[in-house]
Amino acid sequence: MIEKRKLRVLHIVIYLILFFATWSIKELVIVPVWFSQFDELTWHVSEASIKLLVWMVPALFLIRHFQDDMWISLDDMFTNKSRFSKGWLILLFVLFPLISALFIHGEIAIRPGFESNILIWMVPGVIIEEVVFRGFLLNTMLKRMKVWQAVMIDAILFTLIHFPIWIYWGLDVFAIILNGVQMLPVSVLFAFSFIKTKSIIVPIVIHLLWNILTLLFVV
Numbered sequence: 001m002i003e004k005r006k007l008r009v010l011h012i013v014i015y016l017i018l019f020f021a022t023w024s025i026k027e028l029v030i031v032p033v034w035f036s037q038f039d040e041l042t043w044h045v046s047e048a049s050i051k052l053l054v055w056m057v058p059a060l061f062l063i064r065h066f067q068d069d070m071w072i073s074l075d076d077m078f079t080n081k082s083r084f085s086k087g088w089l090i091l092l093f094v095l096f097p098l099i100s101a102l103f104i105h106g107e108i109a110i111r112p113g114f115e116s117n118i119l120i121w122m123v124p125g126v127i128i129e130e131v132v133f134r135g136f137l138l139n140t141m142l143k144r145m146k147v148w149q150a151v152m153i154d155a156i157l158f159t160l161i162h163f164p165i166w167i168y169w170g171l172d173v174f175a176i177i178l179n180g181v182q183m184l185p186v187s188v189l190f191a192f193s194f195i196k197t198k199s200i201i202v203p204i205v206i207h208l209l210w211n212i213l214t215l216l217f218v219v
Helices: 002-033 040-065 074-079 087-105 118-141 147-160 163-168 173-197 201-216
Strands: none
Touching: 002 040, 002 118, 002 163, 040 074, 040 118, 074 118, 118 147, 118 173, 118 201, 147 173, 163 173, 173 201
């Protein structure tokens, strides 16, 4: 049993190394050379397709493969009816981008050049991210460690996976640190929403809400 458990942990570690390495190469090498030639529609379709193959497919396979070691099963996390009644959390996700915009810019304004069609492409990305980081990684760690440890590791990993895109955007060190500091507590809230409800739908909804508000308003 111990050896089997160690082997499963090794599988997850290998998955994480390959996952982070593949995504970093995609963001820092492939996107600048290849994606720069695409029109907007082709770019979004390619981005969603690659994310599906690199993030979603391996995660779903591992959830099924390690289903006995999951805190909650794949079927249950999509079918559990949420008993989540923490209205303050939804309010927090609504107010935080607005307060940030007011604090940084002195006003709450719609981002210049905002295009509503970007919201269509945001949905599959959010679903994929939540299935991987909450549905698989957090779900696995909750069976092996204390809740706060699992939540913090999951939040750190979720924050780190954004570093390649921030580097690609050309953000300086200060901006990357600032984004990371903001992303970490948000990731913790995503994680606790999954734990409290035992449903992947809830973190998907609040993650989508967060992305929409931060994209819509100048922050």
